[in-house]
Amino acid sequence: MTRFVFNTAATLDGFLADTDHSLSWLFAVEGGTPDAPEHADPFAAFLASIGVTVLGSSTYEWLLRETSALEKPEAWPDAMSGKPAFLFTSRDLPVPAGADLTVVSGDVRDHLDAIRSRAGDLDVWLMGGGDLVGQFDDAGALDEVQVSVAPATLGAGQPLLPRRLGPDRLHLTDVDRRGQFAHLTYAVGRD
Numbered sequence: 001m002t003r004f005v006f007n008t009a010a011t012l013d014g015f016l017a018d019t020d021h022s023l024s025w026l027f028a029v030e031g032g033t034p035d036a037p038e039h040a041d042p043f044a045a046f047l048a049s050i051g052v053t054v055l056g057s058s059t060y061e062w063l064l065r066e067t068s069a070l071e072k073p074e075a076w077p078d079a080m081s082g083k084p085a086f087l088f089t090s091r092d093l094p095v096p097a098g099a100d101l102t103v104v105s106g107d108v109r110d111h112l113d114a115i116r117s118r119a120g121d122l123d124v125w126l127m128g129g130g131d132l133v134g135q136f137d138d139a140g141a142l143d144e145v146q147v148s149v150a151p152a153t154l155g156a157g158q159p160l161l162p163r164r165l166g167p168d169r170l171h172l173t174d175v176d177r178r179g180q181f182a183h184l185t186y187a188v189g190r191d
């Protein structure tokens with residue numbers, strides 16, 4: 001059955017990006033990002049489990065800036081690890097030519113069937129940001145949280161998951177050291 005999995009890197013104090021949407025703290029980590037070649041096996045296994053990705057517009061705009069995919073559309077599939085994607089935005093944002101990207105907005109409940117359908121027998125990768133993942137949890141569609149905790153704090157920034165989920169709902173199922181990252185996996189239970 002298709003599961004909804006939030007997999008991300010975050011700072012030790014629970015931010016996905018700084019207040020300017022920069023990930024410089026992440027790229028400064030010795031040994032690179034959690035998906036760098038030396039951590040490739042677990043990340044490749046995760047990607048093999050994924051049929052579709054979901055992202056919010058800040059994350060999308062960051063990816064566009066990083067990859068220049070509007071000018072070089074051939075860069076987009078790699079940016080999405082070859083997966084189709086659903087973009088949540090209320091704006092009319094530009095899309096790289098030929099991108100397998102479905103643009104949606106509003107209540108996530110209205111889009112769950114379409115997202116599950118694109119995932120087929122595989123899982124859904126919720127890339128973020130945190131509030132969008134929270135909206136999926138509000139809709140009963142968050143099954144697992146995987147966080148690669150970076151050796152950095154920011155004090156402020158874009159929050160990891162701005163919802164209240166207690167130990168009654170989060171169950172630690174795995175801990176994996178990936179270089180300087182602690183990769184934590186939690187099963188998410190329902191109320």
Ligand SMILES: NC(=O)c1ccc[n+]([C@@H]2O[C@H](COP(=O)([O-])OP(=O)(O)OC[C@H]3O[C@@H](n4cnc5c(N)ncnc54)[C@H](OP(=O)(O)O)[C@@H]3O)[C@@H](O)[C@H]2O)c1
Pocket residue numbers: 008009010015016017021022023026055056057058059060062063088089090091104105106107108127128129130131132135158159
């Ligand atoms: N550390 C990591 O590995 C990692 C992972 C993911 C993301 N990030 C970074 O973290 C930051 C996250 O930014 P963010 O917190 O602003 O989150 P985001 O989810 O990327 O973007 C939020 C925006 O998405 C749109 N949106 C969200 N829900 C929507 C809905 N239901 N319907 C329509 N539009 C919706 C809204 O913008 P509009 O409607 O105005 O378009 C909203 O302001 C980004 O800088 C990203 O690059 C880091």
